[in-house]
Amino acid sequence: MALYDWKDDYSVGVARFDNHHKRLFDIANQLHEMMKLGRGADVIEPVLRDLIEYTRYHLAEEEKAMETIGYSDIAAHKWAHKIFTDQLNAAAAEVDQGKTIFVVIKIAKTVIDWLINHIYGIDKKYTPEMNAGGIR
């Protein structure tokens, strides 16, 4: 059974971003499985980098969509992304230093905890404006 289960209640009402969020759950679950199976850093590292890269990609795509529709709360939302991106950058630097196993233990949980809080805290607020702007 997967550690992190997606729930329909996590939907932000924009299919493309729900799919991004689901993919982040999938990668975090993959990492958890690899840790359980005792896989080595060489196997884990590419997946860990994928989690970090895909999170960055997702945040950037959300911001692009917000810009496209002229989202009313874009500044606060971008700021929340920026704070989290700083954490990701720190984690990426630790991976670069060869601390893969140390990073993987905390980062998968950090990403999922942050994501669920972020979805409920502010992502869900953009649904009406995104949908009205043609982003679904």
Ligand SMILES: [Fe+2]
């Ligand atoms: Fe967001």
